[in-house]
Amino acid sequence: MSASTDSTWFTTDRLGMFIHWGLYALPARHEWVKNRERLTDDQYQVYFDHFDPDRYDPAEWARTAKAAGMRYVVLTTKHHDGFCLWDSALTDYKVTKTPHGRDLIGPFVDACRAEGLKVGFYYSLIDWHHPAFPVDGTHPRRDDAAYIEAAADRDIRDYQEYLHGQVRELLTTYGTIDYLFFDFSYAGRDEWWGGKGPDDWDSHRLLALVRELQPGILVNDRTGIPGDFITPEQYQPSGPMTDGGRPVLWEACQTLNGSWGYDRDNLDHKSAELLVRMLVDGVSKDGNLLLNVGPTGRGDIDPHATAVLADLGRWMDLHERSVRGCGPAEWTAPPDCRYTQRGDRLYLHLFAWPLRHIHLPGLAGRVRYAQLLNDASEIVRVQVDPDLPAQNTRMGGQAPGTLTLQLPVQRPDTPVPVIELFLAPRSDRALGA
Ligand code: GLC
Numbered sequence: 119m120s121a122s123t124d125s126t127w128f129t130t131d132r133l134g135m136f137i138h139w140g141l142y143a144l145p146a147r148h149e150w151v152k153n154r155e156r157l158t159d160d161q162y163q164v165y166f167d168h169f170d171p172d173r174y175d176p177a178e179w180a181r182t183a184k185a186a187g188m189r190y191v192v193l194t195t196k197h198h199d200g201f202c203l204w205d206s207a208l209t210d211y212k213v214t215k216t217p218h219g220r221d222l223i224g225p226f227v228d229a230c231r232a233e234g235l236k237v238g239f240y241y242s243l244i245d246w247h248h249p250a251f252p253v254d255g256t257h258p259r260r261d262d263a264a265y266i267e268a269a270a271d272r273d274i275r276d277y278q279e280y281l282h283g284q285v286r287e288l289l290t291t292y293g294t295i296d297y298l299f300f301d302f303s304y305a306g307r308d309e310w311w312g313g314k315g316p317d318d319w320d321s322h323r324l325l326a327l328v329r330e331l332q333p334g335i336l337v338n339d340r341t342g343i344p345g346d347f348i349t350p351e352q353y354q355p356s357g358p359m360t361d362g363g364r365p366v367l368w369e370a371c372q373t374l375n376g377s378w379g380y381d382r383d384n385l386d387h388k389s390a391e392l393l394v395r396m397l398v399d400g401v402s403k404d405g406n407l408l409l410n411v412g413p414t415g416r417g418d419i420d421p422h423a424t425a426v427l428a429d430l431g432r433w434m435d436l437h438e439r440s441v442r443g444c445g446p447a448e449w450t451a452p453p454d455c456r457y458t459q460r461g462d463r464l465y466l467h468l469f470a471w472p473l474r475h476i477h478l479p480g481l482a483g484r485v486r487y488a489q490l491l492n493d494a495s496e497i498v499r500v501q502v503d504p505d506l507p508a509q510n511t512r513m514g515g516q517a518p519g520t521l522t523l524q525l526p527v528q529r530p531d532t533p534v535p536v537i538e539l540f541l542a543p544r545s546d547r548a549l550g551a
Pocket of ligand 1: 138149150301302351371378
């Protein structure tokens with residue numbers, strides 16, 4: 119991280135929106151369609167020729183993000199197919215040459231700013247369209263011997279120049295950019311021959327350029343050299359993430375249905391409850407969630423995504439303070455629960471609703487007051503004598519120092535109920551003291 123980089127907004131906000139949008143919204147069967155179906159440039163051209171998102175309304179996207187509780191938005195300026203959503207001077211493979219004919223990035227940046235959201239760009243290091251990008255195992259033409267032969271003299275340095283030039287454009291045209299997600303390095307990975315990494319992108323020089331142009335920006339780690347944060351993809355880490363034993367900033371990027379681009383027939387939708395759990399799980403491990411939507415070829419966020427984001431937003435509206443600015447707690451949460459903490463507030467997130475009682479080891483004498491966060495209704499403690507065993511109608515057998523709370527039988531009607539615990543300084547008289 120450069121000396122001037124302030125990551126406070128990132129660890130405070132905790133939740134952002136990822137937007138994967140480009141030509142692949144038209145085939146509507148995954149953003150890797152050109153790779154998966156081994157499409158030639160000519161075959162893929164039909165999407166370029168028909169790209170005309172007449173309903174593109176970035177103000178609506180920004181409002182949707184904000185209402186879902188998201189505080190930053192990251193848009194694909196170019197994905198692996200090489201198509202540019204801005205009027206790059208370095209290529210004709212860009213939105214201004216499609217029927218739409220207008221820059222998409224400027225209005226997006228303005229819309230985010232108008233809603234007070236931080237602005238992020240995704241930029242693909244991989245480029246399946248650029249004539250100087252050496253063919254490798256990710257390339258749509260990876261099995262075409264004649265194509266590979268014809269491409270044999272491609273020089274990655276020519277592509278580097280293009281890549282660095284485009285990053286310069288993106289970071290000088292649209293004012294302050296808060297966040298940059300490069301995607302991705304795969305040198306030495308088994309699944310693809312000819313993998314590329316930091317030497318191919320000239321990552322040290324690339325990052326220096328980024329820092330020079332946008333000194334306050336946060337950059338991810340996918341150039342293959344360390345950035346400001348790391349990016350677990352489609353999985354939840356099992357604890358706070360570290361690098362060489364030191365804690366690092368991290369952000370899980372997650373899809374709504376397993377695909378990043380609009381994928382019409384994919385019904386593998388995650389529920390609002392699962393999404394809230396993923397968010398909370400991340401914050402309890404000191405991480406962020408970047409949750410993806412893949413707008414349609416007309417520019418709309420599809421109805422499934424809209425509905426689940428609205429549910430997420432309803433949860434955030436009532437429970438925001440259990441994630442925003444929060445991080446891990448010093449106690450280990452009981453089974454099926456996650457703790458988050460901010461100062462003297464400890465938040466107990468219940469992934470499963472227990473019968474009547476929940477036991478919190480180590481918290482006896484540490485809690486001044488407890489309430490359900492959704493309606494500020496008091497949660498009372500019950501006394502459990504640690505010296506007595508449990509028998510017929512009497513609880514027992516809890517470790518000394520355990521605080522026991524009595525819950526209502528009815529679970530609050532919200533994806534993940536939260537109990538807010540007001541912590542007392544050690545000397546205070548408190549619940550369970
Ligand atoms: C991957 C995929 C990609 C997606 C990205 C998001 O690396 O190649 O399609 O954009 O992850 O993290």
